[in-house]
Amino acid sequence: MKKSVKIMLLAALAATLTGCASGKAPGTNTTAAATAKSEEASAYTIGIAQFAEHGSLDNCREGFLKGLAEEGLEEGKNLTVLYENAQADGGTASQIVNNFLAKKTNLICAIATPMAQAAYSGAKKADIPVIFTAVTDPAAAALANEDGTPVGEITGTSDKLPVEKQLEMIRKVLPDAxxxxxxxxxxxxxxxxxxxxxxxxxxxxGFEIVEGPVTATADIPLAADSILEKVDCLNNLTDNTVVSSLPLILDKASKKNIPVFGSEVEQVKIGCLAAMGLDYVDLGKQTGVMAAKVLKGETKASELNFEVIKDAAFYGNSKVAEALGINLPKDLTDSAAEMFTDISKGTK
Incomplete structure (x- = not known):
């Protein structure tokens, strides 16, 4: 045997004996602290399923993680987060849920009504709790009972629109509409x-509502052209299909000098004139706190009524107002949560 090989063997034997003397198993290099950290990082695994790609739903996801963190559950420490986006496709939404179930997530956060419906449909058989957010009417979506109580291991938060406040605001901005x-x-x-x-x-x-129903994204260009011929303004909802095409709608409306009102801050950032809207980051936080209680075993989803965010604030875009030749009322701008002076970047 060569001298160099003998030296290597003796060194390996010495390392093994040293490990045994210190109480460590041979070949163990992971410290107790690192092992504990690894165990802590895998304490909970959750799946976040988002129905579509747009600002308000992105804000919900951001707020949800903040809400969890405020309750001591942080990604990379004691929380593993899986995230997928259905890109406004119902079939994909169901696939995402099945994927999360296969990975045995401890909880599914479903963002937007179609995603929440798909999540509950799949997860209830596996007895995995679902926490939803950005669901306008949980009872109508069969995600809650009429009295607000859960229909199963599912609960969350509603982004019910402040309809009366929105109509009052539109009347102030457009007195003749x-x-x-x-x-x-x-x-x-x-x-x-x-x-x-x-x-x-x-x-x-003093308003009349003119409806513009669509069945798919492909219908929106013609529907927008048609409805713009009949109205004094457009009012955008939190409809996932329509919001995904909002830049197109805004462009068409701008060419006809017709104002478009939004329903939350992100829509105002990208070109809606104004909104009495919700803060979707706050909505997400509220949802995250609820999810933390369920994950930590403090309560079950089936024991929590869904919650409604109550605060609505004025958001305005002075750049859009200037382009349309509209003066936003001072009482609204003075009380605004945010005013924007740009469109694409949403710069304050």
């Missing part, structure tokens, strides 16, 4: 609920 157009997807129950509420309240403010 008569017809408000609303584009919406007939496949989204959240939009059907919002349309019904707008139609019931519109007369109190």
């Amino acid at each position: 008569k017809k408000i157009g609303i584009l919406y997807s007939t496949s989204e129950v959240n939009s059907e609920t919002a349309i019904k509420e707008y139609k019931e309240a519109a007369g109190n403010y």
Whole structure:
């Protein structure tokens, strides 16, 4: 045997004996602290399923993680987060849920009504809790009972629109307007609920609602052209199909000098004139706190009624107002949560 090989063997034997003398198993290099950290990092695994790609839903996801962190659950420390986006496709939404179930997640966060419906449909058989957010009408979506109590291991937060406040704001901004157009997807129950509420309240403010139903994204260009010929302004909902095409709608409306009102801050950032809207980061935080209670075993999803975010604030875009030749009322701008002076970047 060569001298160099003998030296290597003796060194290996010495290392093994040293490890045994110190109480460590031969070949163990991981420290107790590192092992503990690894175990801590895998304490909980959650799946975040988002139905579509747009600002308000992105803000929900951001807020959800912040809410969990505030309750001591942080990604990379004691939380593993899986994230997938359905890109507004129902079939993909179901696949995402099945993927999370196969990976045995401890909880699924479903963002937007179609995603929440897909998540609950799949997860209830596996007894995995679902926490939803950005669901306008949980009862109409069969995700809660009419009294707000859960239908199973599912709960969350609603982004119910402040319809009366929105109509009051539109009347202040456009004192002579008569017809408000609303584009919406007939496949989204959240939009059907919002349309019904707008139609019931519109007369109190001297408005008529003109509906623009669509069945798919491909229908939106023609539907937008048609409805813009009949109305004084458009009012955008949180309809996932329509919001995904909002830049196209804004461009068409701008060419006809017709204002478009949004329903939350991200829509105002990208070109809607104004909104009495919700803060979706706050909505997400509220949801994250609920999810943390379920994950930590403090309660079950089936023991928590869904919650509704109550605060709505004015958001305005002075750049858009200037382009349309509209003066936003001072009482609104003075009380605004945010005013924007740009469109694409949403610069304050």
